[in-house]
Amino acid sequence: MLQSTLKAAVSFEGIGVHSGNPCRITVCPRDENGVAFRTKKDSIEALYNMASETTMCTKLSGANGSSVSTIEHLSSAMYGLGITGAVVDVEGDEIPILDGSALPFVEAFLATGIEQLSHRRRVCKLMKPVKVQDGKKWASLTPADSFSINIKCDFTQKGLKTDPMRFDFSKDNFLKEIAPARTFGFFADMDFLRKNNLASGASLENTLVFDDKGNPLNENGLRLPNEPIRHKILDVIGDLSLIGGAIMARFDAFCPSHKLNNQIVFALFENKDNFEMID
Ligand SMILES: [Zn+2]
Incomplete structure (x- = not known):
C-alpha cells in the first residue's frame, strides 16, 4: 500500500450544518503522510487526540485556539479513496456540509485525480x-x-x-x-x-x-x-x-x-x- 495525494487543489463552498455559517475549504496536495487542517491561527493534524468535541460531530482544535468542526465526512471521503496526504485550508470554522454525504467530496476528488506517491502507507x-x-x-x-x-x-x-x-x-x-x-x-x-x-x-x-x-x-x-x-x-x-x-x-x-x-x-x-x- 502506497501513500496518495490529490493531483491539484480543489475547493468546496457551502454552509456548516451546525453553525449555519458560510464556509469554504481548499483541499491541497501534500507530499507527506497525514492530513492537516490549516486555519488562520493553526495547523491541526487530523489525529484522534486533536478532537476537542464529539457531540453530534467531530471537532478538532489547535494549540492557538482555532477549531474546525464536522471533519468526519471529508475525512471519510479521503480515507475511502485512499488519500493519505492533504492540507485542508479552512475559511470559517466548519467543513461545508454540502449534501450531507461524502459523495460531493468523492466526486470532486476523482475528477481532480489522485496521485500515488512512492512512499509506503502507514x-x-x-x-x-x-x-x-x-x-x-x-x-x-x-x-x-x-x-x-x-x-x-x-x-x-x-x-x-x-x-x-x-x-x-x-x-x-x-x-x-x-x-x-x-x-x-x-x-x-x-x-x-x-x-x-x-x-x-x-x-x-x-x-x-x-x-x-x-x-x-x-x-x-x-x-x-x-x-x-x-x-x-x-x-x-x-x-x-x-x-x-x-x-x-x-x-x-x-x-x-x-x-x-x-x-x-x-x-x-x-x-x-x-x-x-x-x-
Ligand atoms: Zn455524519
Whole structure:
C-alpha cells in the first residue's frame, strides 16, 4: 500500500450544518503522510487526540485556539479513496456540509485525480481487542487481516426501523455503498438541537429527516436502503481515520456515536501492546 495525494487543489463552498455559517475549504496536495487542517491561527493534524468535541460531530482544535468542526465526512471521503496526504485550508470554522454525504467530496476528488506517491502507507494493525462502553452503547476493535465494520442501531423509540449492517472496506464498496449516505435526523429533535446551537444549518437539502413514523420528509426519499446505518458507517470511517494509518481491524458497535468512535481510538492507543504501526 502506497501513500496518495490529490493531483491539484480543489475547493468546496457551502454552509456548516451546525453553525449555519458560510464556509469554504481548499483541499491541497501534500507530499507527506497525514492530513492537516490549516486555519488562520493553526495547523491541526487530523489525529484522534486533536478532537476537542464529539457531540453530534467531530471537532478538532489547535494549540492557538482555532477549531474546525464536522471533519468526519471529508475525512471519510479521503480515507475511502485512499488519500493519505492533504492540507485542508479552512475559511470559517466548519467543513461545508454540502449534501450531507461524502459523495460531493468523492466526486470532486476523482475528477481532480489522485496521485500515488512512492512512499509506503502507514498501517495500524490491531494486536489485542479493545472495547469501550457508554451506557447501552458500545464499540470494539478486534484483530483482523482487513478492515470491516459491523453496526447495529436502535431508533425504535424514534419510530425508525433499521437493519444491522456489515461492511467490508474497499474503495469500490465505499463508493457504491457508503459515500452517498446522508446525515440524518428526526423532525421531533429539531427544537432541542436548535436550542443547543446544533444543526442550525440543517435542512432537507443536506439532511435526511424522518418523521415519528420513520418516514423520510425528503421529497425523493432514501438514496439507498438502510441509509441511516450506511451513514453511521461513513462516520465511523471518518472518525477512525484519525488513527492516522490504514486500519487492519474489525470494528463492531451498538449505536456508535462520534464520542464512542473517538473513545475507542483513545483506548487503542492507551496501551502499546494493543497495536503495531507499520511504516
Ligand atoms: Zn455524519
